[in-house]
Amino acid sequence: MAAAGSPPWTLVSVHVPKTAGTSFAEALRRVHGDGLRLDNADRPLAHARGERRLAALRQACALAGRGLPDACVHGHFLPVKYALARRTRFCVWLRDPVQRVVSRYHHYRRHGDDEPHHLRWGLVPGLSLEQFAALPQYRNTYAEYLWAFPLRRFDFVGIVECYEQDMQRFAACFGLDPARLAGERANRNPERGTGQGYLLEPAQERLIRRCNARDLALYERALGSS
Template sequence: MTSAPLLISLHMPKTAGTSLAQTLRVAFPDPGACQTEYVDQPMQYSRWCRRLRALRAGLAGRGALPDNLTCVHGHFLPVKFRIAAGARAVRYVTWLREPVDRLASHYHYWIRDYDGLDPRQPLRNRVLRERWSFERFALGAELRDLYHEYLWRFDPAGFDFIGITERYDEDLQQMARRFLGGTAVPASALVNPLRGESGYAISPGLRRRIEAYHARDLALYRRVLAGRRL
């Protein structure tokens, strides 16, 4: 029996992936069909460490993915599943958010309600221990062009769908029609109740510096936003 196509949903941090996970669980309700995978935590580790871990995990999983597994969602390098899936048909989806706003949300999430003691989150622990400012977080080498760090050895053109978080409701309906059998989906992304819809205040000067530093991610986001071919 031929396995159903596998939907690989890459959750870029702070792009409404928690809301999307709820939708995917509804769309794939059978036991074992939808798997959330957050054990990798790629950006907690150095570039070469996360790449090596992804390659090793992909090779270890090659030929071992259950036939009834139809969706995987979480933080991981998609090259891992490109290797693990072998000859199985795979569809890749992800979401992007304006990079400066995404960084601000990421920073405030990391420092909010966390004691800095989880050994599985060494970079986050360092951010708290050293009391990084948002400027240090956004202009440090550790998280530069995060989208492209996730997409190592994976061409963005390989995605079957890329949603834009700022138009979440509209794009989610499109994704549901294409990949989820038209499943009724939650209407809106979760937001930090402390911020609501207003976002975080960033001075124009700092925003320009961050945009320049994350130019590759910004260019990718703008191409997707404009609907241009990748």
């Protein structure tokens, strides 16, 4: 039984970088208000694979069998962190992996040169898109985030390219009022028009696809089940 005054379950929303997570967080806040907790301290891609996995497993053990006091938790973390908590439901948004990589590259070029962990993983000033795509730390980000937590464990998987339609599906899935979720998209690249994808040279797209084969497979699976 849930404690008096606590939500019947907690929505755990995984924000993979550059998958409309900022816009989605604003929508969640319109619905949940103070019941929304942002959990961005883990910063998975700032750490080596073994470090982030071990940290997530330790957190999972600490939360095992416990209910969360929040109505919703949203942020940059591995979902396995909350896998053993009680009364949880999970959601995630995915975006075309090629477009996501290019968006992440441009976000780094706009904002990221001063991040202390960047040099550790090869993010140096003036990096080209091709050089960024080849960095091991930033390949297959979906697969890295969803380690030990398969897509079938999510109650909802949204597709960013279908954001408005899938927000309706999200509302229906969790019994929410879609009017309260509605709002403008946030954190877009100001140099790219609304609804437009990044244009790439064929060789650039081939490189990104080759470096993100696991993410492409996850995305295709999500498209088939949405």
